[in-house]
Amino acid sequence: MGARPFFAYAEASDVQEAFRAAVAEAQWLYGHSGDTGTIAEKDAVRVVTPPRPMTDDETCVWAETLLNEGPDDPQLDWIEDKWAPAAAVRLNAGGWLFFGWAAS
Numbered sequence: 001m002g003a004r005p006f007f008a009y010a011e012a013s014d015v016q017e018a019f020r021a022a023v024a025e026a027q028w029l030y031g032h033s034g035d036t037g038t039i040a041e042k043d044a045v046r047v048v049t050p051p052r053p054m055t056d057d058e059t060c061v062w063a064e065t066l067l068n069e070g071p072d073d074p075q076l077d078w079i080e081d082k083w084a085p086a087a088a089v090r091l092n093a094g095g096w097l098f099f100g101w102a103a104s
Contacts, residue, residue, distance in 0.1 A: 037104030
């Protein structure tokens with residue numbers, strides 16, 4: 001079994017509600033069989049905060065950099081674990097960006 005990075009977006013005022021919506025959409029699109037490499041593999045979410053105020057575009061680049069290069073902050077090392085919760089960051093536009101590694 002491998003792992004793939006994933007990104008998902010959902011709109012809701014509450015992170016748990018948005019997370020459930022993102023997981024449900026991924027399950028509908030990619031199935032429930034496991035190892036989809038998507039947020040469908042996640043059963044928990046953890047909110048992360050960028051190191052400084054950012055635009056939504058900058059936040060997306062920051063999240064992608066965390067996945068591609070690994071975090072600079074040791075407290076974010078869990079993001080590189082495919083069994084860890086999905087990471088979530090609130091976007092200025094009001095929605096939530098979810099990202100992480102998932103079993104594939």
